[in-house]
Amino acid sequence: MEPRRGLRPAQRLHGKELEGEGAGPGRGLLAAGGALLLGVFQRREPGSVLMEINTDILILGGGLAAYAAAVELRDSGREVTVVAKAPGASALNSGAWDIADSPIRGPRDEWAEWPSWREGLKEILRRQEGHPYSVLARGSGDGKFADFVAAKVRAAAEVLPLEMTEGDPLALVTDFGTVKPSAWVQASMRDADLRRWQRAKVLVLGIPGFPNFNARFLRHSLLEQQERQAKSHLDFAGSLDLEIPDLQGRVSLKPVELAQRLDREETFVAAGQAIVRYLEGKVYTHLLLPPVMGIENTRAILEALRRITGLAAAETLSGPMSVPGWRLQQAIEKFFHHRDIERLEGEAVGFDAEGRRIKSLYVHQGDQRHKVRAKAVILATGKYVGGGVARRGRWKEPVFNLPLFLQGKALRAQTLPQVSRPGVAERQPFLGAGAAINPMAQPLDADHEVVYDNLFAAGAVLADFNPAQERCAAGVSIVSGAVAARQAAAVL
Numbered sequence: 203m204e205p206r207r208g209l210r211p212a213q214r215l216h217g218k219e220l221e222g223e224g225a226g227p228g229r230g231l232l233a234a235g236g237a238l239l240l241g242v243f244q245r246r247e248p249g250s251v252l253m254e255i256n257t258d259i260l261i262l263g264g265g266l267a268a269y270a271a272a273v274e275l276r277d278s279g280r281e282v283t284v285v286a287k288a289p290g291a292s293a294l295n296s297g298a299w300d301i302a303d304s305p306i307r308g309p310r311d312e313w314a315e316w317p318s319w320r321e322g323l324k325e326i327l328r329r330q331e332g333h334p335y336s337v338l339a340r341g342s343g344d345g346k347f348a349d350f351v352a353a354k355v356r357a358a359a360e361v362l363p364l365e366m367t368e369g370d371p372l373a374l375v376t377d378f379g380t381v382k383p384s385a386w387v388q389a390s391m392r393d394a395d396l397r398r399w400q401r402a403k404v405l406v407l408g409i410p411g412f413p414n415f416n417a418r419f420l421r422h423s424l425l426e427q428q429e430r431q432a433k434s435h436l437d438f439a440g441s442l443d444l445e446i447p448d449l450q451g452r453v454s455l456k457p458v459e460l461a462q463r464l465d466r467e468e469t470f471v472a473a474g475q476a477i478v479r480y481l482e483g484k485v486y487t488h489l490l491l492p493p494v495m496g497i498e499n500t501r502a503i504l505e506a507l508r509r510i511t512g513l514a515a516a517e518t519l520s521g522p523m524s525v526p527g528w529r530l531q532q533a534i535e536k537f538f539h540h541r542d543i544e545r546l547e548g549e550a551v552g553f554d555a556e557g558r559r560i561k562s563l564y565v566h567q568g569d570q571r572h573k574v575r576a577k578a579v580i581l582a583t584g585k586y587v588g589g590g591v592a593r594r595g596r597w598k599e600p601v602f603n604l605p606l607f608l609q610g611k612a613l614r615a616q617t618l619p620q621v622s623r624p625g626v627a628e629r630q631p632f633l634g635a636g637a638a639i640n641p642m643a644q645p646l647d648a649d650h651e652v653v654y655d656n657l658f659a660a661g662a663v664l665a666d667f668n669p670a671q672e673r674c675a676a677g678v679s680i681v682s683g684a685v686a687a688r689q690a691a692a693v694l
């Protein structure tokens with residue numbers, strides 16, 4: 203059968219493809235990099251294929267969904283290659299992994315009465331037919347599916363080289379002073395769970411020159427919210443702007459810059475000692491910190507602050523730009539590295555298919571193009587932030603040209619105002635646009651038929667859930683990543 207080329211016309215390959223085929227040093231980016239140094243490959247004009255990689259399973263994307271797929275495949279004996287162009291939404295994650303929040307929970311309900319994620323999941327399965335959880339749960343029964351979700355999230359947390367802790371549910375403080383439910387959180391934030399606070403006396407710590415975190419505003423916001431609770435979680439709150447050695451007089455400090463500075467032992471120990479001096483004669487029980495407590499040494503920093511001050515210390519969740527998100531992305535990269543997973547940095551721009559089977563993908567890396575032959579492909583390209591969903595003239599999934607769905611229907615020529623609402627705080631339907639899948643995580647065409655037998659999709663790219671507003675985003679990425687990986691391994 204004639205290979206079908208999936209490239210858009212403007213991106214068709216030209217020049218002599220696969221020049222040097224057979225002369226390459228073997229599979230992989232590192233190997234090819236070595237060959238380039240040795241001059242095995244000649245410099246080619248942009249457009250020719252420089253390197254060919256063969257793999258069993260190609261995971262497209264480098265975020266949480268891709269990670270979960272790689273975790274599922276870790277002992278499968280399959281060759282796995284990850285292709286990602288850049289960090290996506292996972293690198294902006296607040297520090298929490300939301301699994302499922304009830305679609306009928308009121309935002310002002312008592313923290314103590316917030317439902318568990320299992321209850322939230324039950325409501326989603328009952329009310330949201332097109333939600334990825336509902337699709338993936340088809341035929342398995344609610345209880346069994348909930349156990350599957352719990353097992354996959356736990357597995358993802360356990361092998362991640364970043365400490366995550368579980369609570370069901372947690373009531374976590376954000377860096378804006380609001381409180382949100384979640385189920386898993388980076389260990390450095392565990393003690394900022396308001397449900398466990400009993401008449402806490404909290405010192406909120408700001409850093410002069412770091413405008414992202416306003417300690418006084420956060421203190422007021424927390425006290426205001428406590429007033430609406432029947433139970434006294436918070437007794438009183440104070441705030442302190444703490445000068446960090448080396449950073450005095452600096453303005454507009456960037457979160458990552460600050461975190462890197464705090465990673466140094468002399469800096470965080472000095473910060474702890476300065477807090478102790480301030481605490482003299484005061485009766486605080488908790489220390490609430492901006493979410494910039496290091497990238498590499500977060501655990502050591504929190505332990506030192508707890509030891510030196512004698513207080514329960516925790517970071518708040520983070521808004522973008524997020525140091526906790528960066529920690530998560532780095533931990534994912536470390537996992538790929540330690541597991542010897544081939545990692546190619548580049549953008550997939552097109553593909554070859556024969557009938558209903560994808561054969562290979564074309565990947566741009568700077569002015570070079572590579573061809574990755576794969577037996578199965580997992581599309582984990584995220585939504586608008588990652589680049590897996592786009593509206594450029596029309597709605598489309600950019601790599602495979604899959605139709606995008608919203609509320610069970612394929613999007614065609616709808617304009618943005620037709621799929622959005624005027625209120626800033628309203629749920630925005632267009633944020634739910636994505637690829638529709640069947641229970642095997644296979645993407646569907648506009649007639650709800652499977653498009654390619656060896657293509658699977660996972661994560662934020664999926665249709666009919668809104669990762670920005672529904673509080674189930676990390677759970678959906680992890681669970682769908684695991685399902686997609688299982689199914690991909692099954693078609694080899």
Ligand SMILES: Cc1cc2nc3c(=O)[nH]c(=O)nc-3n(C[C@H](O)[C@H](O)[C@H](O)COP(=O)(O)OP(=O)(O)OC[C@H]3O[C@@H](n4cnc5c(N)ncnc54)[C@H](O)[C@@H]3O)c2cc1C
Pocket residue numbers: 262263264265266267268285286287288289290291292293294295296297298299300301521522548549550551582583584585587588589590601660661662663669670673674675676677679
């Ligand atoms: C500010 C913010 C805060 C958040 N906070 C929370 C939270 O508190 N709790 C929670 O549960 N969730 C939260 N989320 C959402 C959650 O983190 C994401 O939904 C989830 O991490 C998405 O993972 P993903 O792997 O599906 O997509 P992404 O992380 O977006 O990854 C997509 C990947 O695909 C790659 N890619 C895309 N197109 C191509 C291509 N053509 N070729 C190669 N690579 C490509 C991208 O470069 C990227 O590596 C937050 C998201 C944001 C933006």
